[in-house]
Amino acid sequence: MxxxxxxxxxxxxxxxxxxxxxxxxxxxxxxxxxxxxxxxxxxxxxxxxxxxxxxxxxxxxxxxxxxxxxxxxxxxxxxxxxxxxxxxxxxxxxxxxxxxxxxxxxxxxxxxxxxxxxxxxxxxGRYADVTRINKNRGEALDKIARAKVAILGNAAQAQPILAALSNQGFSQLNLHESTNNLSQKIDLLVILASNNKEENQAWFNFAHEKNIRVLHAHIGHENVQIGPLIIPGKSACYDCFQNICVEPEGIPGTDMSFWSAMVALNAFHIVSMIGTPRLYNICHQYLSDGKGRYYEERRVVRLPGCTKCGLADCKPKLSEPNGDIWLLHNFANSMPPRELMSPRDYQHHYAAANISITQEIPEPYYGSEKVILPEGDESLGQPNWLGESPVTKKYFDVKDLGNILRYSVGYEPVPNGQRRIAPSGGGLGSAELFLVVRNIKGLADGVYHYYAFSHYLERIKDISNHMLQGILGITERDLPQLLLVGVGSLKKLRQKYGNFAFRFSNLDAGVTRSYLHHLLRGHGYEYTEYSDVRDKALAELIGLPTMGNRYLITYALGIGLRKQDAYLPRTGVMSCMDSLVELSAKLGSQPLPDKADKIPNLPPQKLTSLKEIFRARRSERNFSSKAIPLPILKGLCQIAYGNYQNRLARSLIKIELKLWVGVVQGNDDYVDGVYAWNPQTQNLELKTAGLKPETLDETMLQKSLARAPVVFYITGNFEQAVTQYGARGYRDLISCAGTIASESLLASVAYGIAGCPWGGLAEDAWGPLFNIDRYRDCPLFGVSLGYAL
CATH class of the missing domain: 3.90.930.60 (Outer Surface Protein A; domain 3)
Known part of the structure; x- marks a missing residue:
């Protein structure tokens, strides 16, 4: 459509x-x-x-x-x-x-x-707006004239690069064949690598020790490499680069002048920023295989085990099981530091094609049976942190279904159309819900898709209990009445965000998962999370297209399953063997907490109704300078982190996350600075006193969000997640970050505070700000909080 x-x-x-x-x-x-x-x-x-x-x-x-x-x-x-x-x-x-x-x-x-x-x-002047880093041609010219650029390499081979740059406004250019007389005060060092590996290593070691930015280039006889741009303490180092890429061999060929010009052009872009230099952790390889030349982009990352990159004792290493997940995470999500970011990139949100994507009406399942949802009680109850929503219903009531679906992934009418109630990456609404229904009065058994835009169900197909058992890894007696299957629709996300789509879809899933937790508890239901569900088999069961990875299973929740009374397994002739076969199909007992989710000692809130909180939430990017009172700030941390812990209590996958708080507008009760939330003591611990918005600017793409009085930063233990749970753990790492972000936003609304989640990370600046290695504390997501203007 x-x-x-x-x-x-x-x-x-x-x-x-x-x-x-x-x-x-x-x-x-x-x-x-x-x-x-x-x-x-x-x-x-x-x-x-x-x-x-x-x-x-x-x-x-x-x-x-x-x-x-x-x-x-x-x-x-x-x-x-x-x-x-x-x-x-x-x-x-x-x-x-x-x-x-x-x-x-x-x-x-x-x-x-x-x-x-x-x-x-x-x-x-014609191209100043390509990056918008330079306001005009004069600013770009001044930047070029002030820059100190040096070329290190064989003089005969480096001379053409020097000549190309000398005609482009540079006034401080130097050529060196050794590091003996090389000044430390250099804005860019172009290292023209050679076949002398020891010399190459010595040159890059020198640059690393002196904290000099380096553009690597190697012009071989057949193959050429331009990049990566190596920034000590931020990017991958030369040692990590060598573990991923092999230096070309042979002396430069007859087209040396062409490749010299290409190296000079990239150096020009780095210094002038008139164009976006796609060189940070990226090596552009121009290769020959005997049949002709071809191009290959090779990304490099800080590798576990590298001392220079601060990951000396981290695991798994690249050669070990699950070591490739760190590569894939960086390939999909890596962003350059703020100094290399283009403000113009942010405007892609307002490109005609991207605005059109957000306005596009999703397509229904053509040919499916349309099922109108029954109208239930509009009362949604209270947020779980108040502890006033005990489990009262053993079996699922179809009258509750409309509210649960609408407020988790659905829409509400607004003057100019419809508004999605839960936030989503780029406003694209990637989170969808499929339903597997069994024995619910008033709704035929089968697989359904919730068509959120028009608030009705689409019945897709019948189900097989036997297949469902195998997918969930449980016995028939434990099958839930209702299985909610979270699905990330990657189509629009990929169009707008490319490889970032995986992260954003799982962040969206974490948000939806948070909303569902409140809605289910508010309606009196307990639920089970099936952490080790077989994704592809489940996709097959619900009729989800799997070709091209257009959709992503993100979670599966069972409702209408109460904790069973103790029972004796079948022990008759041959029955004990049958019982063992069935029971061994699952990893272990799915956790089903007995205690309520109430979070104690919270300050009074302005809103205590879920319906009011859901409908009042808006993303706000303009904040006043008014400080958030310390008791309320602590309450936000208690709720956000406490409900993340409540999620873990229902999961077999135990992810380790941390919540950091940047305060640029404190008051008499607490100073500006960097804090860490301590869940054991339920307190904020001051790590560094004194913090300016300009410091937070370096951590994110959108400067306005650094002007909020308080910014939440969420990091996760990548090593623990991947070592223990593989790629499934990595997926939950992102999703749990979405849960913390969602809970902080809902809690802020309850306290009359505005917020805005953000995923545009300049993660290199997170390291020095929080004194973390960006691996065991991997940057995941941020939320800016404050009083709206």
Whole structure:
């Protein structure tokens, strides 16, 4: 059901700039004269000369925009433009400027264009908005002129690289054949590696000891490597690189000048940041196999066992079982440090295609039987931390199903359409629910899919109890009445986030899992989590497409299963053997806690109704400077971490997570600083006093979220999760982080505090901030909290 358009209006884009503190229109916008604006069709205006061709359409595109461009000279402010065009509404002018800026057609006019290096300046002006790190061409030129760049390698081979860079505005370039006279104060060292492995190792050791950024390059006879960019203390070191990539052999071939230019271009991008240098933990390999050349991107990571990377005694190593999971985690999720991040990347949320994805209506299961959900009592009870929702129902009541589904993965009506109640990565709603129904009065047995957008069930197929037993690893007497199967839909996530989709789908699952916990307990149900469910078999049972990994099983919860009374197994002739065969099909008894989930000694809350809390939750990115009172902050930690522990009590997989708290706005009761939550003492422990928002900036993609009075950081023990539970443990590591994030958001609403979860991690800065190795304390997720403006 493709019901969206890949075009977006100036009004919509302008609204995004008004709402989002990460987006800022230049105070004095300038339209680069190097960009061509050409009439296109009846009502179009085509722009050529920036990154990509842009087309504006409509009456304003032909009648107003050409006149506006003449006055976007870097000297007129938005207020000046309103004076120049008095008949045009101020908002329309701002929206039009926002649209032009969002399409990469403007630079900031804070300074006059440089008269030096005019051709280079012209190029930089056209492409300043590719990364948005440089406000304009002048800033980029200054950055290049100030940079100290050195090339280390054979003089004859390094000379072409030096020559290529010398014509690009660099004023401090040096070539060295040894480290003897190499200054420590270097912004970038280009090491041109050779066949002399000992010399290579000595050069990289020198750079590591002196904390110098290095661009590795090796031009062999047939094969060429450019990258990785090695930043000591942040990226993988040269030793780790060698464990993953093999240096080329032979002396450079006849195309040395071409590859020298390529090395110079990448060095230029690193220094100027006019383009995004995809070199952090990435090696670009240009290889030959006798049939021709081909390209291969090889990612490198800090490897367990590496002393230089601070992982000396960590396991499993790359060659050991499950050692590849660390590689895959980094390949899928690694982000560069803030110094290499492009602010422009954040705007991909507002690309026409990505806005359209969020507006796309999901497709139903065509041909399935539509089942209307019965209307039940709208009361959802109280959050579990109040301990006022005891287990009262032995068997599942179909009247409760509508509430449980709607408030966990469903929608509620709002003035402009529908709003998903639970938060989800990118607003894409990846979390879905399938149901396996057995012996529920008023609902036929079978497999169902909850079509959340329109709030009804789709009956897909019949079920086999025998197959269900094998999938869950339990006996027939233990089969639940209702099995809720969490599924992550990867289609839209992959379109928007690529390899990040696995992490975001499991974070979403952790959030949904948290909501379900409250809803089930609020309705009087206990439930069982099947930690060792067989995913592919379960997908087959519920009719989930498995080709291409478009969907991901994330959890399975059984409801309507009460703790059975003690019983004697069958002991008749041959029956004891049958009992042992059935019982050995499962890993062990699924935990089923007897105690309530009440979390004691919490300060009073403003909201105590689940329904009110769910409906009041919103993601907020603008915070006041008002400090969160210490008792409430401790209460947020108690609830967030306590409900994570409640989840573990129901699981066979015991994941180790930590909750860190960054405070940039304390009060008389607690100082600004870095804290760790101690679940044993139920207290915040001060690790480092004194903390500024600028320090937190380095830990995340969105600076505005570092301006919250309090930021929660969630880390997990990757080593423990993977060593004990393999990839299933890694999946639960992410999901449990989603649970802590979700619980902190729900608790904050109860206390009248706003929050926003975030997954754009600059994890290299987490290490020094919390004094962690980023492995046994692997960065997973963050939540910014404070009072809304």
């Amino acid at each position: 493709k019901n969206f358009s890949l075009t977006q209006s100036a009004e919509l884009i302008g609204g995004k700039f008004d709402e989002d503190p990460e987006l800022h229109i230049p105070e004095y916008p300038r339209f680069p004269q190097e960009i061509l604006a050409i009439p296109f069709g009846k009502l179009g205006l085509l722009f050529e000369g920036a990154k990509g061709t842009q087309v504006l359409n409509g009456n304003a595109a032909r009648q107003f925009v050409p006149s506006l461009l003449k006055h976007l000279n870097g000297r007129n402010s938005l207020a000046d433009l309103q004076t120049i065009f008095p008949k045009i509404p101020a908002k329309s002018i701002r929206d039009t400027v926002a649209l032009l800026y969002s399409r990469g057609l403007l630079e900031s006019g804070d300074s006059e264009p440089s008269k030096k290096h005019e051709e280079l300046a012209s190029f930089l």
